[in-house]
Amino acid sequence: MAVILTHRPDALQRRPGDGTDQLSGRSQGKLCTLQEPGVGEIRGTLPAVNVTGAVDLSVDIGALRLRNPVLVASGTFGYGIEFSHFGDLNRLGGIVVKGLSREPMEGAPAPRICETPSGMLNAIGLQNIGARAFVAEKLPLLRPYQTAIIANVFGYTVEDYAEVIRILEDAEGLAAYELNISCPNTNKGGVQFGNDPTLVAEVVAAARKAAIRRPLWVKLSPLVADIGIIARAAEESGAAALTVANTYPAMSVDIHTRRSKLGNATGGLSGPAIRPITLRLVREAAKSVKIPVIGLGGIEIPDDVLEYLVVGAAAVQVGTASFSDPTASWRILDGLEELAKRNNYCDVNNIRGSFLENSA
Numbered sequence: 001m002a003v004i005l006t007h008r009p010d011a012l013q014r015r016p017g018d019g020t021d022q023l024s025g026r027s028q029g030k031l032c033t034l035q036e037p038g039v040g041e042i043r044g045t046l047p048a049v050n051v052t053g054a055v056d057l058s059v060d061i062g063a064l065r066l067r068n069p070v071l072v073a074s075g076t077f078g079y080g081i082e083f084s085h086f087g088d089l090n091r092l093g094g095i096v097v098k099g100l101s102r103e104p105m106e107g108a109p110a111p112r113i114c115e116t117p118s119g120m121l122n123a124i125g126l127q128n129i130g131a132r133a134f135v136a137e138k139l140p141l142l143r144p145y146q147t148a149i150i151a152n153v154f155g156y157t158v159e160d161y162a163e164v165i166r167i168l169e170d171a172e173g174l175a176a177y178e179l180n181i182s183c184p185n186t187n188k189g190g191v192q193f194g195n196d197p198t199l200v201a202e203v204v205a206a207a208r209k210a211a212i213r214r215p216l217w218v219k220l221s222p223l224v225a226d227i228g229i230i231a232r233a234a235e236e237s238g239a240a241a242l243t244v245a246n247t248y249p250a251m252s253v254d255i256h257t258r259r260s261k262l263g264n265a266t267g268g269l270s271g272p273a274i275r276p277i278t279l280r281l282v283r284e285a286a287k288s289v290k291i292p293v294i295g296l297g298g299i300e301i302p303d304d305v306l307e308y309l310v311v312g313a314a315a316v317q318v319g320t321a322s323f324s325d326p327t328a329s330w331r332i333l334d335g336l337e338e339l340a341k342r343n344n345y346c347d348v349n350n351i352r353g354s355f356l357e358n359s360a
């Protein structure tokens with residue numbers, strides 16, 4: 001039987017001296033101060049309130065300040081508002097909403113998800129209500145929350161991407177755009193945008209031109225030969241941050257029917273099974289660019305967040321974990337705060353990129 005999405009409360013039992021306390025030697029002994037972040041606001045307009053004794057979990061993603069580094073991932077948290085009865089949305093570092101297209105999309109045939117060892121496959125087919133309906137129906141409900149709302153954007157042509165952003169530009173209440181470039185480009189015979197640095201540069205530049213009011217994050221496909229080349233193409237074309245990474249193309253077969261366990265032949269693999277693979281990609285991407293990298297893939301517990309930060313991520317997103325436990329992002333956040341306090345990480349930013357090469 002597959003082991004899926006287990007909570008690992010033991011991870012919260014770690015103590016100084018067991019190795020985790022060495023993660024941020026730079027902050028040891030430093031007086032902890034909390035600078036109250038202006039959530040979803042651009043740096044420079046922030047109130048500078050210091051509260052001695054607290055852990056500073058705020059992170060800057062380019063010009064955008066987030067309350068903490070724990071965001072929720074696109075497609076795994078609805079349009080955000082559906083999760084408001086599971087916890088306080090204000091506490092989250094940010095909410096990346098379900099991918100939005102020009103027009104509403106019905107998505108793929110059922111079944112759309114199936115369990116795999118330590119993970120799951122999905123073939124949702126990018127079902128969504130469309131950018132206009134999102135602005136009219138969902139955004140007004142999200143606006144009262146003091147957390148960064150990020151619109152995940154996709155399309156099948158460069159013009160699709162730009163048009164979705166143009167629709168969103170007129171709306172209030174968004175902090176940034178996240179471009180999902182793991183989509184087939186119908187103008188180029190179905191080749192994925194995210195695999196080809198020239199196409200990446202083209203779609204990011206067009207989206208950047210349309211995104212006048214807000215920063216543009218680019219979410220990379222993990223299925224690339226050299227993520228550094230793709231990361232640099234996105235950075236040079238105007239990305240303010242990179243999200244690494246999306247799901248891995250994969251499949252699962254019912255041996256009795258000899259058909260796919262999904263309505264589509266193939267789907268995207270997510271969950272703990274992918275974490276070590278994506279972790280390497282995050283490290284590679286972070287080494288290749290100057291802009292912040294946001295890591296996601298299989299995060300279940302606070303230690304997983306630290307793993308991503310250590311290899312260079314500035315923040316993380318929680319995805320599949322919310323399926324087995326809709327409160328996962330709050331649980332991870334609580335645990336991260338506790339870990340940080342216990343290990344005297346006064347500023348979570350000090351952990352970023354603190355990876356140490358093994359000595360020969």
Ligand SMILES: Cc1cc2nc3c(=O)[nH]c(=O)nc-3n(C[C@H](O)[C@H](O)[C@H](O)COP(=O)(O)O)c2cc1C
Nearest residue numbers: 073074075099122180245246270271297298319320
């Ligand atoms: C059911 C489902 C739907 C998803 N929909 C989107 C989407 O609309 N846009 C997007 O960029 N990523 C989408 N993703 C990918 C996730 O945001 C995330 O990149 C991926 O699942 C890896 O993280 P995880 O292992 O923590 O789930 C989806 C993932 C799942 C499981």
